[in-house]
Amino acid sequence: MKRSTYIVMAVMALLFAVSWYFKAATYHGNVMSPLVAGFMITLAAFLTLAIISFVYQDNPFYKFAEHLFVGISAAFWMCQSFWSTIVGNLIPRISTGLSKYFGQPYRDEPWNFVYWLPVILGILLLLRLSSKIGWVSRWALAFIVGTTAGLSFIRYLRSDFMEQISSTMVPLLAAGNSGESLLSNITLSATGPFVAMLTNWVIFLGVICGIVYFFFSKEHTGLFGRASRVGIWILMITFGAAFGYTVMGRITLLVGRLTFLYKDWLGLIS
Amino acid sequence: MTEALVVTGTNLGVVISLALIAGGVIWLLVRSLKGKEVERRVIFGFVLIAVSAPILFPITFHEQISPVVKAVFDKIESLPAGSTVAISFDFDPAMAPEVQPMANAFTRHCFAKGHKVVFLSIWATGQSLLTSTLDTVVRREFPEKRERIDWVNLGYKAGNQGVLNVIVSDLRKMYPTDVNAVPLDSIPMLAEVKAFRDLSLILAVGGGFPGPKEWVLYVGDPGNVPIAAGAAAVTAPQLYPYYPRQLIGILGGIKSAAEYESAMVDKYPQFDSVDKPGLRMMGPQTLAHMVIMMFIIIGNIVFFRSKRMRSQL
Amino acid sequence: MKREVPLFITFFVGTLLIASVFIPPAESWGENFSVYFDIIAVFAFFLGGGNLLRIHLQKVASKRPDWGYSIVTLVAFLVMLAAGLFKLGNPGGISGNLTTAQSWFQILFQNIMSPLGSTMYALLAFFVASASYRAFRAKNRDATILLVAAFIILLGRTPFGTMLTSWIPPQYDLLQVPNLAIWIMSGPNLAGQRAIMIGIGLGIVSMSLRILLGIERTYLGDDR
Numbered sequence: 001m002k003r004s005t006y007i008v009m010a011v012m013a014l015l016f017a018v019s020w021y022f023k024a025a026t027y028h029g030n031v032m033s034p035l036v037a038g039f040m041i042t043l044a045a046f047l048t049l050a051i052i053s054f055v056y057q058d059n060p061f062y063k064f065a066e067h068l069f070v071g072i073s074a075a076f077w078m079c080q081s082f083w084s085t086i087v088g089n090l091i092p093r094i095s096t097g098l099s100k101y102f103g104q105p106y107r108d109e110p111w112n113f114v115y116w117l118p119v120i121l122g123i124l125l126l127l128r129l130s131s132k133i134g135w136v137s138r139w140a141l142a143f144i145v146g147t148t149a150g151l152s153f154i155r156y157l158r159s160d161f162m163e164q165i166s167s168t169m170v171p172l173l174a175a176g177n178s179g180e181s182l183l184s185n186i187t188l189s190a191t192g193p194f195v196a197m198l199t200n201w202v203i204f205l206g207v208i209c210g211i212v213y214f215f216f217s218k219e220h221t222g223l224f225g226r227a228s229r230v231g232i233w234i235l236m237i238t239f240g241a242a243f244g245y246t247v248m249g250r251i252t253l254l255v256g257r258l259t260f261l262y263k264d265w266l267g268l269i270s
Numbered sequence: 271m272t273e274a275l276v277v278t279g280t281n282l283g284v285v286i287s288l289a290l291i292a293g294g295v296i297w298l299l300v301r302s303l304k305g306k307e308v309e310r311r312v313i314f315g316f317v318l319i320a321v322s323a324p325i326l327f328p329i330t331f332h333e334q335i336s337p338v339v340k341a342v343f344d345k346i347e348s349l350p351a352g353s354t355v356a357i358s359f360d361f362d363p364a365m366a367p368e369v370q371p372m373a374n375a376f377t378r379h380c381f382a383k384g385h386k387v388v389f390l391s392i393w394a395t396g397q398s399l400l401t402s403t404l405d406t407v408v409r410r411e412f413p414e415k416r417e418r419i420d421w422v423n424l425g426y427k428a429g430n431q432g433v434l435n436v437i438v439s440d441l442r443k444m445y446p447t448d449v450n451a452v453p454l455d456s457i458p459m460l461a462e463v464k465a466f467r468d469l470s471l472i473l474a475v476g477g478g479f480p481g482p483k484e485w486v487l488y489v490g491d492p493g494n495v496p497i498a499a500g501a502a503a504v505t506a507p508q509l510y511p512y513y514p515r516q517l518i519g520i521l522g523g524i525k526s527a528a529e530y531e532s533a534m535v536d537k538y539p540q541f542d543s544v545d546k547p548g549l550r551m552m553g554p555q556t557l558a559h560m561v562i563m564m565f566i567i568i569g570n571i572v573f574f575r576s577k578r579m580r581s582q583l
Numbered sequence: 584m585k586r587e588v589p590l591f592i593t594f595f596v597g598t599l600l601i602a603s604v605f606i607p608p609a610e611s612w613g614e615n616f617s618v619y620f621d622i623i624a625v626f627a628f629f630l631g632g633g634n635l636l637r638i639h640l641q642k643v644a645s646k647r648p649d650w651g652y653s654i655v656t657l658v659a660f661l662v663m664l665a666a667g668l669f670k671l672g673n674p675g676g677i678s679g680n681l682t683t684a685q686s687w688f689q690i691l692f693q694n695i696m697s698p699l700g701s702t703m704y705a706l707l708a709f710f711v712a713s714a715s716y717r718a719f720r721a722k723n724r725d726a727t728i729l730l731v732a733a734f735i736i737l738l739g740r741t742p743f744g745t746m747l748t749s750w751i752p753p754q755y756d757l758l759q760v761p762n763l764a765i766w767i768m769s770g771p772n773l774a775g776q777r778a779i780m781i782g783i784g785l786g787i788v789s790m791s792l793r794i795l796l797g798i799e800r801t802y803l804g805d806d807r
Contacts, residue, residue, distance in 0.1 A: 079667025103678025210778025240732025429621025
């Protein structure tokens, strides 16, 4: 390592120690001891800065934080699913002894032996790590794929196809909310009948034209081509809206992290 | 929508923030028009200042509630006291700054109306973030609400849509116990709740997979249960096709959270003193949006200018 | 055995789940198979953890470039695993809530996993801003429509948009930027998203059918 690297490391270690001391001295909570709390808040702040440092350029601090995240999150998901589903759902159906050990009430039901089926399939899935008999994991994979396909088939057909077609069949010539004729009250009020009707037309034509754009079995010429053109415009507005919302979301996350640094770590704001 | 804005905060903060941004934008415009390259780190610096200044010198606004958010607020208001409502924490830390304020506001609203709340999660990370809501909102602001009588924490279950497919018709098959291994049959508030289709309302807070969309597909539509979404901004536009038939309302991003918090304070002034992260974040959000809009404008001015110069040559 | 059995399992499970929707007494079959699915999903997490261990141990053993970082991953994985599986520091003991505020598991989540996860996504704010300056150009009509829609949404989702256009009289309040943003979301955006949703929905339905009928077999991999 270069000398400058050692200097940077030493400065970081010093800053960490100073921060640890001050955070421990000013901790008022009762969840952890002040020493642990000071260390943890400082660690959280330094890890935040390590990730932010990537905007300058890739560096060892960022790589360290990235690898730390991978390890921690993999174990996190494993532990959560073990306690919630294996201990919470499986063990109370297959073993009285283990149920008692884990403090779970045993569920004495006649068909409990069937719960060995997912255990066997689960073990077969783990055999994927073996190069010789890894192929048997396909049986478990087939169960997962079959379940997903069976669940998706009906749900998507109903909610994302039939319900959507049905919701697109909106009144295109509606009277106003208070029952008056539409033409007697043409205003651009956001809650007015004219705008309500305009919205319905946009939805009706927009959906049809959008679908026409995605239909590639016929050449996009003539009336079909013009509808496809309108479909593109609708999709462009959709993507523009999505972009606007994405910007909003990402800024919020940055606000969240900077608020942590300024408030919880540095104590600059109350 | 035309209600006047109430701007509070330190004038110094407003002046510093606006001066920094205005100065920077003019510098950027001049530099861009001269055809000089602007380093990407300078752009990053602008964003950092635009977000930091209103955090350090807070600017807060009063938000007017929009119809799609009001629908959720009105639904919770209209339910008779004692109704059982579920709030699902289906998000991770990367979404939490956006959606946890919504989850907290929903929790506050449900308890203020006297509803019973079932907390759960179909994201592993959701259970940990739910712990934070239980500590900072439920136990701190509503100490009189008792666990398993007024609220219950069911925790997380693995299996994504598989979990939803079961709880819509049989809650106990998937959740034999709550998160502390207490059997559901011994929990008084769940005596009448055999399945999620028995609930009065489900508030699905999340944004990834599985999230509000899966709640509609696997619980709302087949179980005929009203569902409202609190969604991360990135996914909120994709939920609009479900509104208003399959989703009674949508909170999309921090702006909607701020609107909900404003509506809560208007209706329940006792919550004026609690932390309102949605409203707090709208200051930095506004300035950052303005800076990004300026970037788009400057970028396009430079683009059209160079296009015109090229055509003149 | 290598192909026929998996194809049969897929067909049997999928068909049974579809049938359970149409035959009310069979509803519990669908529920049971979903519970089995959830249990197998946990084994998939174990598989992921095992794979992570294998890859990083191999990297350390063969001292490949950046092998030092693999040690960080391995140590983090094992520490979190110990904290979670043994419920270290948990006042409720072995049957208590895993994520109690005092547990090591929750403390590590809050102070390591949470800041790392949220900051990684927060970084995108910088890159989105940079892209707005460098690439978001009104080059043609389609790009201009996209840009204008994004601009209205960006402005309309802030109180600044209200301030700018609050002078517009109530009978024309659709032209106020926040209202225009709301209208874009519930009009054109809804239409565009619905067109995409119908397309994707049909795609998923047809793909599910192909899988159940054994026409689509790519998930089985090859026989080598």
